[in-house]
Amino acid sequence: MSVKTALLLLSFCCISFAQKSNQQKITIFLDINDKALKEYYIDKDTTTAFFNIHIIEYQTKKSRDKAMNEHYKNLIEENSAGLPRFSIGFYVFDIKPEKLKSLDCIDYITVKQFRENNYKTTSPTYIIHKLKDGKYLKWETNTLN
Amino acid sequence: MRRVKFQPSRPVKVLTPDACGSTGGGGTSGSTGSNGTSGSTGSDGGFGDPYGTGGGGGYDNSDYPTDDTNTENYQQYITIPILSAENSFDIKNTGIFYNSLSLQQQQWAIDNPNSYNQIIQYQIDNVWSDESKAFAIEAINSIKEGSDVDLTYKVIVDKSFKDNPCLNEVYEKLGKAPTFNNYLKEYDSDFSVVDLKLSVGVDTQYSLAGAVTYKPINSLIEIKFNPNKLNTPPLNIAITFIHEMIHAETYRKLLILSGKGEIPWSSDFIESIKNNEEKIAHYYMMYRYEIPLGESPSEPQHEYMAQLSRNIITDVMKQFDSSQSEDVYNALAWIGLMGEGEPNPLTGLPPQPTAAWAAIPQVERVKILKIYFDFIENNTPCQ
Numbered sequence: 001m002s003v004k005t006a007l008l009l010l011s012f013c014c015i016s017f018a019q020k021s022n023q024q025k026i027t028i029f030l031d032i033n034d035k036a037l038k039e040y041y042i043d044k045d046t047t048t049a050f051f052n053i054h055i056i057e058y059q060t061k062k063s064r065d066k067a068m069n070e071h072y073k074n075l076i077e078e079n080s081a082g083l084p085r086f087s088i089g090f091y092v093f094d095i096k097p098e099k100l101k102s103l104d105c106i107d108y109i110t111v112k113q114f115r116e117n118n119y120k121t122t123s124p125t126y127i128i129h130k131l132k133d134g135k136y137l138k139w140e141t142n143t144l145n
Numbered sequence: 146m147r148r149v150k151f152q153p154s155r156p157v158k159v160l161t162p163d164a165c166g167s168t169g170g171g172g173t174s175g176s177t178g179s180n181g182t183s184g185s186t187g188s189d190g191g192f193g194d195p196y197g198t199g200g201g202g203g204y205d206n207s208d209y210p211t212d213d214t215n216t217e218n219y220q221q222y223i224t225i226p227i228l229s230a231e232n233s234f235d236i237k238n239t240g241i242f243y244n245s246l247s248l249q250q251q252q253w254a255i256d257n258p259n260s261y262n263q264i265i266q267y268q269i270d271n272v273w274s275d276e277s278k279a280f281a282i283e284a285i286n287s288i289k290e291g292s293d294v295d296l297t298y299k300v301i302v303d304k305s306f307k308d309n310p311c312l313n314e315v316y317e318k319l320g321k322a323p324t325f326n327n328y329l330k331e332y333d334s335d336f337s338v339v340d341l342k343l344s345v346g347v348d349t350q351y352s353l354a355g356a357v358t359y360k361p362i363n364s365l366i367e368i369k370f371n372p373n374k375l376n377t378p379p380l381n382i383a384i385t386f387i388h389e390m391i392h393a394e395t396y397r398k399l400l401i402l403s404g405k406g407e408i409p410w411s412s413d414f415i416e417s418i419k420n421n422e423e424k425i426a427h428y429y430m431m432y433r434y435e436i437p438l439g440e441s442p443s444e445p446q447h448e449y450m451a452q453l454s455r456n457i458i459t460d461v462m463k464q465f466d467s468s469q470s471e472d473v474y475n476a477l478a479w480i481g482l483m484g485e486g487e488p489n490p491l492t493g494l495p496p497q498p499t500a501a502w503a504a505i506p507q508v509e510r511v512k513i514l515k516i517y518f519d520f521i522e523n524n525t526p527c528q
Contacts, residue, residue, distance in 0.1 A: 041490060050490040055353075072442040075433065076410040080358035080392035081351040082444040082485060083497070088353055089487030093515045095522070118352050123376040123526045142521045144487070145355045145377050145385065145480060 027108040027126035027138075035059065036111045038087045049092040049139050051127050056115050058086040088119055090127050090141035100136040103128070238273040239265055242281070250282070253289050260288055267296045276364050279406075280340045283365055287342070299332040301365075303344035311375045311527040312345065315382045322464035324457060328390045331397060339397045342367040355385040355481075358392040360408060361400045366393045378524035380466045380477065387461040388481050391454050395446055398422055425449065443497060444485065451482035451501035469520070476516035488514060 030037060030051060036059065038052040058064045064086050071083050100106070108128055109117070124140045131137060242265070243251065254261040264281045271277035284294040284301060291304035306312055319325040332341045339361060346369050348357050355374040359367045368389045375382060399408045402418045412434035419426040428449040436442050450458075455478040462474050469477075484498035493510025494503065502510065 048490060052487050075412070076360075077408075077433075078360055079348075079351075080389065080446060081348070081354045082447060084350055085353045085486070087487055091490060091514070091518055093490070093518045118347070118373065120373050121376070123521060140522075142518050144483075144517070145374055145381055 024122060025124065025126060026114075026120065026122045027106060027128060028114050029103070029108045029110055030127055030129045031111075032129050034111060036115075046137075047092075047094050047096055049097070049127075049141070051090040051139075051141065052087045053090075053111060053114070054087050055085060055119070058084070088121075088143060090121075090125060090139075090143060092139050092141050095140050097137040097139045100128070100138055103136060106138075234273075235269050238268070242268065242273075242278065245278075246282070246285070249289070250285050253285060257288070261285075263296060276340070279363050280365070283340065283342070283363075298329045299340045300329065301340065301342040303342060305345035306343045306370065309345050309370075309372065309375075311379070311382065312343075312370055315379050315386060315527065316343070318379075319383055319386055319461070319465060322461055324460045324464055325387060325390065328387070328394060331394060339400055340365045341393060344369045345372050347371055347373060355382075356389045358389045358396065361396050362407060364400065364406045366396050366400075368393060375528045376526045377521060379527045380462060380469070380524070381480070381521070382527050383462065383465045384458060384477055384480055387458050388450070391450055391457070392446055395425060395449070398425065424453065441497065443499065447482055447484070448499050448501070451479075451499040455479070455482070472516050473520050476513040477520065479513055480517065483510075490514065 030053075032040065036054055036056075038054045039050075040052065041048075041050040043049065058067060067084055067086070106128065108126075114120075121143050124142055127139045127141050128136050243254065246254065264284055267284075268274075268277045268281055280299060284296070287301045287303060288294055291307070293302040293307055294300070295302065302316075306316075320329065329341075332339060342365055344367060348354065348369060348371075351357050352371070352373070354371060356368055356370045359369070370385070374385075396408065399418070399422075400406075402421055403409050403414065408414070412430070415426050415429045415434055425445075428445040431437065431440075432443040432445040432448050458478045459474045462469070462477060479502065482499055483493075483502045484495040486496035488495045488498075488510070491511065492507055493514055494507075
C-alpha cells in the first residue's frame with residue numbers, strides 16, 4: 001500500500017469517526033408553544049437558557065399531585081431515589097447559541113421521539129427552536145445528573 | 146489411621162460428586178472412613194452428602210506419614226477433613242448447605258469446585274450465620290450469571306456492572322480512595338450482616354436517576370446504576386457512587402438496629418433507634434414521620450446528606466481526582482442534594498429544595514450551578 005493510499009484511508013477514517021461522533025449527540029427540536037415544555041427561560045444577552053420538558057406521565061398538575069401524595073403517604077421507603085422526577089431540565093450557562101437559517105442537514109428528533117427514547121440525553125444535548133423571523137437557535141445544553 | 150485436625154485457615158477441600166465414591170468407603174459419623182486407593186480421596190463418611198465431607202478416610206497411602214513425620218511435610222496429602230469435635234460443626238453445615246441448594250446450584254458447585262470452596266470457607270469464617278448462608282446463595286446465583294463476588298467486602302459485582310468499562314474503571318479507582326474504601330469495609334464479613342450488590346439497569350420509575358439504592362431485602366442492598374447516565378465525566382460518576390454508598394450505609398445502619406432482614410419502616414422503629422443513631426432518627430422524624438406544622442415532607446436521607454455528608458463526598462472526590470479546584474469540589478458535592486425537581490437557573494431553587502440548599506444565598510446557588518455545568522462542558526464524559 002502506497003503512502004498516498006494510506007493517507008487517503010486515514011482521512012476517510014477520521015472523517016467517518018468525526019461524523020459518527022457528531023451523530024451520537026442528540027439534537028431535539030422544540031416547539032416553544034408545545035405543552036410538553038413545562039417552562040423555558042432565555043436571558044437577554046442569550047448566554048443563559050433553560051428548557052424544562054415534562055415527563056409525559058406527569059404533564060398534568062393532577063398527575064403530579066397524585067404522585068406526590070402517594071409518595072409521601074407511603075411511610076415505607078422503597079429506595080433512595082425519592083420523588084419521581086416530573087421534568088427534565090436542559091441548562092445553558094455562558095454559551096452563546098448558534099443561529100441557523102434552516103434545518104437542512106440537521107439530524108434532529110422531536111420531543112415525542114425524545115420521550116419515546118426514554119429521555120436519553122448526550123453531553124451535550126442540542127436544543128433547537130424557531131425564532132419569529134423564521135430562523136432557528138441551536139443551544140448546547142447539559143442536564144443535571 | 147492418623148486423625149488430622151481440620152484447619153479452618155486452610156482452604157476447605159470440598160469434593161465434587163465425581164470424586165465421591167470413586168475411592169475408599171467412608172466410616173460412620175464420628176469415625177474415620179476406610180482408606181481410599183492410592184492417590185485418591187475418600188467418600189462420604191456419615192452425613193450422606195455427595196461432597197464426601199461427612200466423614201474421613203481416603204488418604205493417599207503412599208508416603209503415609211508416621212507419628213514422627215513433621216506436620217508440614219504431610220499436609221499436602223490431606224484431601225478431606227476428618228470428623229472431630231473441632232470440625233464436625235463445619236462438616237455438618239457443609240452437608241446441610243449443599244442439600245439446601247437447588248439442582249442447578251448443586252450442578253454449578255460440581256462444575257466449579259474452587260469457587261464453591263471459597264463460598265464454603267466464607268461461611269465457615271462467618272460461623273454459618275443465616276446472613277452468610279443467604280449471601281452465599283446470592284453469590285452462587287450471581288456467579289452463575291457471570292458476576293464477580295468479592296467475599297472480602299461481601300460485594301456482589303453483577304455481570305451487567307462488570308461488563309461496563311466506565312463503571313468498572315471508576316469503581317476500581319474508588320477502591321483505592323481510603324474514604325470510599327472505608328465504606329466498602331463496612332460490608333466486610335467480619336463485622337457486617339449486610340451485603341451489597343452493584344448492578345446496571347434502568348429503573349422504569351426512575352429512568353432519569355443516575356443510580357438507585359434499594360432498601361435491603363434479605364439483608365442485601367442493591368445499587369443499580371443507570372447506563373444512560375454515564376455520559377458525564379468520571380468524577381461525576383464517582384460522586385454518584387459515594388452518594389449511593391451513603392444511602393446504602395444509612396440502610397445498613399437501620400437494618401442492623403432492626404435486627405431483622407428488612408427495615409421495619411414505622412415511626413415507632415425510628416423512635417426506638419434514637420439513642421443509637423440520633424441524627425438519622427432526627428431527620429426521619431422531622432422529614433417523614435413527624436413533620437412540624439407548616440413544613441412539607443421531604444426526603445430524610447437527602448436532607449441529612451445535604452447538611453452533614455458533603456465533606457465526606459468532597460474527601461472522596463479529592464482522593465479520586467485531585468486535579469480540580471476547591472470551587473469545583475464544592476459545587477460537585479451539592480449534586481443530588483439540592484432537592485426534588487429541576488433548579489431554576491435564576492434562583493438556583495428546585496420546586497422542593499433541601500433545607501441546606503435553600504439556606505445558602507441565591508448568588509452562591511447560581512454560581513454553584515454555573516461551576517457544575519462548566520465542569521461538565523470541559524471534561525470528557527466517561528462513555
